[in-house]
Amino acid sequence: MSLILLKSPSFSNSALDQNFQFPATSIPLSTLKFSRHGKWVSLRNKFRAKSDTNANEQLSQESVSASTDGTGSSSTAFLSFLCPLLRLLSGGDPSRERNNALEVATSSLSTLARFPWGSRSLSDSFDNQETTISNSPKHLQLYEFEACPFCRRVREAMTELDLSAEVYPCPKGSARHREMVRKIGGKEQFPFLIDPNTGISMYESGDIVKYLFQQYGKGRNPSVGLLESTLFTGWMPTILRAGRGMTKWERVKLDPPPKKLELFSYENNPYARIIREALCELELPYILQNVGAGSKRAKLLLDVSGSQEVPFLVDPNTGTRIGDYKKILAYIFEAYSTAPE
Numbered sequence: 347m348s349l350i351l352l353k354s355p356s357f358s359n360s361a362l363d364q365n366f367q368f369p370a371t372s373i374p375l376s377t378l379k380f381s382r383h384g385k386w387v388s389l390r391n392k393f394r395a396k397s398d399t400n401a402n403e404q405l406s407q408e409s410v411s412a413s414t415d416g417t418g419s420s421s422t423a424f425l426s427f428l429c430p431l432l433r434l435l436s437g438g439d440p441s442r443e444r445n446n447a448l449e450v451a452t453s454s455l456s457t458l459a460r461f462p463w464g465s466r467s468l469s470d471s472f473d474n475q476e477t478t479i480s481n482s483p484k485h486l487q488l489y490e491f492e493a494c495p496f497c498r499r500v501r502e503a504m505t506e507l508d509l510s511a512e513v514y515p516c517p518k519g520s521a522r523h524r525e526m527v528r529k530i531g532g533k534e535q536f537p538f539l540i541d542p543n544t545g546i547s548m549y550e551s552g553d554i555v556k557y558l559f560q561q562y563g564k565g566r567n568p569s570v571g572l573l574e575s576t577l578f579t580g581w582m583p584t585i586l587r588a589g590r591g592m593t594k595w596e597r598v599k600l601d602p603p604p605k606k607l608e609l610f611s612y613e614n615n616p617y618a619r620i621i622r623e624a625l626c627e628l629e630l631p632y633i634l635q636n637v638g639a640g641s642k643r644a645k646l647l648l649d650v651s652g653s654q655e656v657p658f659l660v661d662p663n664t665g666t667r668i669g670d671y672k673k674i675l676a677y678i679f680e681a682y683s684t685a686p687e
Contacts, residue, residue, distance in 0.1 A: 440595055440627050441679040446672060453616035456583035463572050464502030464613030466639035468563070485633065486511040489527045489538040491518070492591025492626040495580030496551035497537040498613070499572060503555045505613040505638045506569055507562050512606065513634045515626035519594040522602065522629060551576075583619070591623030597683045598628050606631050607678075608660040610647050612638035617671040618657040624675055628682050 457465075486504070488511045490497035504511055514523040516536055527538045531547060539554045540547045544561065548554055552573055559568050584592070609625070609632050611618035625632055637643045637656055644654055651658045651669055658669045664681065668674045 440590070440624060441597070441683060444675075449620055450616060452586045452588070453583075453619050456586045456619065457614050457616045459579045459582035459586070460498070460502065460575075460614055463499075463569060463575070464505045464638070465615075466506070466612075467508040467636075467641040468506045468569070469508040469642060470640055484542040487514065487540040487542070488512070488634075489514045489516050489523055489540075490536050491516050492619075492623045493584045493587070493589055494536055494592075495576050495584060498580055498583065499576050500537045500539070500551050500554050500558075501613045501634075502572060503558050503568060504634075505636045506572075507558055508636060508638070508641050508643070509558065509562060510636060510643070511634050512631065513625075514631050515591075515629050517594040517626050517629060518592055520629055521594065521598065521600065523631070587619070587623065590620075591626040593627065594629055595627045595683070597686065599682055599684055602629070602631055603661075603663045603682070605662040606633050608633040608635060608662070610635045610637050610643070610651070610656050610658040610660075612636050612641070612656060615656050620671055621657045621659065621674050621678075624678055628678060630678065630682055 486509060488497075488500065488504075490500065490513065492498075492515070514526065516523045516527065516534075524534050527536070528534050530540075531538055531549065533549075535549050537551050537554060538547070538549055539557075541557075541561070546557070548557065555568050555573060559566055607625070607630060609618070609621060611622065611634060613619075613636070635643055635646070637647050637654070647656070647658060648654055650660065651667065653669065655669060657671055657674060658667070659674045659677070660667050661677075661681070666677060666681075668677055
């Protein structure tokens with residue numbers, strides 16, 4: 347079910363914020379639907395953005411593909427088979443020294459597969475060029491896992507809308523965040539979005555993307571092909587990257603760091619993808635600062651890092667700031683893994 351939160355949690359846009367605490371209660375209410383007039387209206391039935399037959403079929407397939415509650419469907423069976431297979435192909439231990447040429451090659455091919463989406467900000471095309479920042483004073487919260495193609499389309503939309511978000515990775519075997527989603531939303535299905543600016547929470551990536559464009563994109567439609575392409579090329583990064591960012595690593599520390607890490611990235615950057623996969627496997631919550639081409643966060647990145655290259659990681663827990671993806675990988679596995687037995 348989808349929920350409307352009665353009490354929005356309080357956030358600021360700093361990486362020094364403490365971890366989000368869910369409100370003591372959240373009550374399922376009548377949910378929303380996107381109307382012909384460009385408004386979100388209340389309905390008694392399940393949240394569903396109005397769409398054509400093909401889109402509805404696509405979202406139906408998404409529900410079983412991204413959900414972990416087990417429906418016995420062929421899609422769920424395929425995903426259950428794919429997870430361990432891809433994990434085997436990836437070599438198992440994500441902390442070990444990697445073949446960097448192969449890593450970059452497969453991630454770059456993944457970028458080509460999703461080339462039209464998630465690389466640049468569209469904010470300059472809005473009438474009010476400050477809309478995506480000024481209208482979103484509190485970070486969106488996104489529960490997802492990196493390898494999920496339906497989570498990917500939401501992250502692509504966030505890059506295009508120049509939105510930052512608090513990301514709570516929910517890899518297979520999650521020790522923390524999947525339970526949070528089940529408690530607040532009623533089921534384990536991903537992606538799951540909470541918008542503290544409006545008090546809305548929702549499942550279904552197609553609905554989330556339409557909501558984000560309506561709320562933070564001045565009502566424009568999602569980019570051409572963003573929704574429709576997921577079933578055709580959305581799986582390519584998952585397969586090319588051999589399931590990286592799908593399963594929790596066995597040596598993850600039980601407790602998260604007191605302060606969230608901060609990652610400057612954009613969805614389709616091949617080097618940033620490698621870091622997001624690792625953060626997911628370590629189940630590390632982080633603030634995602636999207637800095638696609640034309641982003642208004644480019645100056646912020648320049649001030650923080652001295653350049654406009656991504657990925658760039660800020661760890662307020664240790665004061666560490668790193669800009670090279672290989673160094674970032676080594677750092678996060680060393681800092682946030684338990685010692686081998």
